[in-house]
Structure formats: C-alpha cells, structure tokens
Amino acid sequence: MPSPTQQTSDSPLADAPVVAEVVRGGFVESVHHGVVALTDADGTVDLAMGPVDAPVLPRSSLKPMQAIAMLRAGADLQGELLALASASHSGQQRHLDGARHILAAVGLDESALRNTPDLPLDEDERRAWIRDGAPPTSLGQNCSGKHAGMLAACVAAGWDTATYLDPGHPLQRLVVEVIEEFTGERVEVATVDGCGAPALGVSSAGLARAFGRIAAAEPGTEAGRVAEAIRSHPEFLGGTGRDVTELISAVPGLIAKDGAESVYAVGLADGRGLSVKITDGGERARVVVTTAVLRRAGVDGLGPQAGPTMDALDARAVVRGHGEPVGEVRAVLPGQG
Incomplete structure (x- = not known):
C-alpha cells in the first residue's frame, strides 16, 4: 500500500508507456511516456500506444476544427x-497584419480581442518587443488569428x-458540434485554454480520426x-523555423497542428490520422515520436523532401556534452529493434 505521504494518480495518462528515450553516450538517461494513435482512412485505430480512448486536452491542435465552425457560421475567410x-x-509581422485584416474586414479592431495578452512566440520577435519596451498584447499572442476569426464569425452570424x-x-x-462530428465522439471534458477560449477534451483516437477526415x-x-x-x-499556421510549418511544407497532402x-495532430490526404x-x-520528444510514426506509415516516400525534412527535424533533438553532440532523443515504437 502507498505510504501516507505517497500519492497516486487516477488519470489514465499515468499508465502510458514509454514512447521515447533520451540517450547520452549510449546510456538511456531519461524516458518520456506518451499516448499515440494512428487511424486508418475509415477511422479505425491501426496503431495504439497507451490509453488512446481516454480524453486528453488537444489544446491548439483543435484549431482547424474551430476554423471549420467559423466558416459554418458564415465567416468570410480565405487562403492565408x-x-x-x-x-x-x-x-511575425505578417501574422499581426493578417489578424488586423480579419478584424478590419468586419468593422472591428484589436480592442475587440479577448485572448490573453502575451509577447510573440518567435524568439527574435519576442526579444525585439522586450528591447523596444513593447507590452504584451492580445494581438501579439499566438492565438490572435483564431480569435479574430471567431469575431468575424460572430459578426457574420449576428x-x-x-x-x-x-x-x-x-x-x-x-465548435463543440464540429468537434463531435469529426472525432466521432462526445466532448465530455471542458475547461479554459491558455488564451481564454474553451479547452475541450477528446480522445487521442478521436483527434487522429478528425485530422484524417479533414x-x-x-x-x-x-x-x-x-x-x-x-x-x-x-507559414501562416506556424512561422519561420517552426517544425509544424516545415513538416506541412515538405509532405504533399499533409496537414498538422x-x-x-x-500534443501533435497530423492528417494525411488518404484519410489516415495521427x-x-x-x-x-x-x-523534447514530441516531434521525434511524430516523425517515427509517420515513417512507419510510409510518409517519408511522399515527395523528395519528406524524408530529409523529418531527418532534419529529428536532428534538432540532439543531446550535447561540452557543446558537442553525444546522443539523441529517439522514439520507442512497438516491434522496434
């Protein structure tokens, strides 16, 4: 039995398997546990690691479904x-200008945004704002495009x-209706996201299924x-140097968020989802696990840049000793080795 000072978790995530190892000089220094779901085009689960039917909070990985809801409400959003x-x-500047454009098109400005003020995600932009003494703003926060789109949808629908x-x-x-439609399951968990919008819970399998369908x-x-x-x-979904931007750019037909x-969610043009x-x-381990499963799914054969780009993304997870590479973060998948 646990001692009086010991605490146990009743979350299904507590029993998740090891999905990645941090290796230093051939020695496994640390491990990361996780949940991985790969779904077929018909939505059935092809690869399951951990409690794939238990709810998680996908956080910003839900944004493509939130955008679908914006369109259904009548928002006039196109292209970038x-x-x-x-x-x-x-x-980056194009992102801020884009959010302003969405708002201006429906007669609003950035004062209508209700997302939590923050500095930009991009390190160079963040440093520039700090250097110039610019305060955190709702426009600069990474969710301002989503919030501008939500406002445009509200204006369109009255x-x-x-x-x-x-x-x-x-x-x-x-938004809840759309998420339930694409995941094929009920939203049973609802709380508040970092930006102030509702954070909704769905299963890992449901999230993968939704991305395949989209x-x-x-x-x-x-x-x-x-x-x-x-x-x-x-480049408008993420930004310069972002792994999600580079992965989408390299693999024909792929979407990701x-x-x-x-959390990482990926959809392939043939309807498979991850x-x-x-x-x-x-x-640290999120990208290397994602790319490992994508390789198992054969994505490295989709275009000449797919494999090299995933190799380059994996290489960013290098383990260093005295400034030199001495190891790696590597995925651990069933049947490996």
Whole structure:
C-alpha cells in the first residue's frame, strides 16, 4: 500500500508507456511516456500506444476544427487568413497584419480581442518587443488569428462579440458540434485554454480520426477549405523555423497542428490520422515520436523532401556534452529493434 505521504494518480495518462528515450553516450538517461494513435482512412485505430480512448486536452491542435465552425457560421475567410485562423502563429509581422485584416474586414479592431495578452512566440520577435519596451498584447499572442476569426464569425452570424468566449455562446456550441462530428465522439471534458477560449477534451483516437477526415475532405467543403489553406500557407499556421510549418511544407497532402502540453495532430490526404501526446507535457520528444510514426506509415516516400525534412527535424533533438553532440532523443515504437 502507498505510504501516507505517497500519492497516486487516477488519470489514465499515468499508465502510458514509454514512447521515447533520451540517450547520452549510449546510456538511456531519461524516458518520456506518451499516448499515440494512428487511424486508418475509415477511422479505425491501426496503431495504439497507451490509453488512446481516454480524453486528453488537444489544446491548439483543435484549431482547424474551430476554423471549420467559423466558416459554418458564415465567416468570410480565405487562403492565408483562413490558415491564420487555424494557427498558433509566431507573432511575425505578417501574422499581426493578417489578424488586423480579419478584424478590419468586419468593422472591428484589436480592442475587440479577448485572448490573453502575451509577447510573440518567435524568439527574435519576442526579444525585439522586450528591447523596444513593447507590452504584451492580445494581438501579439499566438492565438490572435483564431480569435479574430471567431469575431468575424460572430459578426457574420449576428452573434454578440463581447461574450464570444463564453462556453454557452452560439459560436462555442457550434465548435463543440464540429468537434463531435469529426472525432466521432462526445466532448465530455471542458475547461479554459491558455488564451481564454474553451479547452475541450477528446480522445487521442478521436483527434487522429478528425485530422484524417479533414485532410481527406472534399474540396470546397468547410473542412476541405481549411485543409487547403493549411497546405498552401503553412507559414501562416506556424512561422519561420517552426517544425509544424516545415513538416506541412515538405509532405504533399499533409496537414498538422501542434498543441500546448506536447500534443501533435497530423492528417494525411488518404484519410489516415495521427495524434501524439507526451504525458509529461515537455516538448523534447514530441516531434521525434511524430516523425517515427509517420515513417512507419510510409510518409517519408511522399515527395523528395519528406524524408530529409523529418531527418532534419529529428536532428534538432540532439543531446550535447561540452557543446558537442553525444546522443539523441529517439522514439520507442512497438516491434522496434
């Protein structure tokens, strides 16, 4: 029995398997546990690691589905601005200008944004803001494209713009409907995201299934429009040097979206989907696990840049000793080795 000072977790995530190892000089120094789900085109689970049917908070990985809801509400979002509405952008000038454009098109400005003020994600932009004494703003925060899109949807539908973050608002109820449609399951967990919008829980399998369905959606449908915007403008979904931007750019037909607390969701044009959740919330293992599963799915054969780009992304997870590479972060998959 646990001692009086010992605490145990009743979260399904506590029993997640090891999905990555941190290797230093051939010695396994640390491990990361996680949940991985790979779904077929029909939505069935092809690869499961950990409790894939237990709810997780996908955080910003839900943004493409939130963007679908914006379109259904009547928001006039096209191309790069639709990608931005699906984004956790880096806060580069094009991102800020895009969010302003979305707002101005419906007669609003950045004072209408209700997301939490922050500095840009991009390190160079963040340093520049700090150097110039610029304060955190809602526009500079990485979710401002999504919030601008939500406001545009509210104006189009004739809904109140001041309360658009309320879980009972018509837009947020529509978001839940879209998520349930694409995941094929009920939203049973609802809390508050870092930006102030509702954070909704779905299973890892449901998240993978949803991304496969969006990636394979018919052109011209709301989901098809979101997928095409992401593929055509990945620099608006993330930003310069972001792994999600580089992965989308390199693999034909792929869509992807990163989320806080180490979530990654990927959809392929043939309808397969992938979700990764590193249970400690750290970012170090997220990409290498994602790329390892994508290789197992044969994605490295989709275009000449797919394999080299994934190799380059993996190489960023180098382990250093005295400034020199001495190891790696490597994925641990079933049947490996």
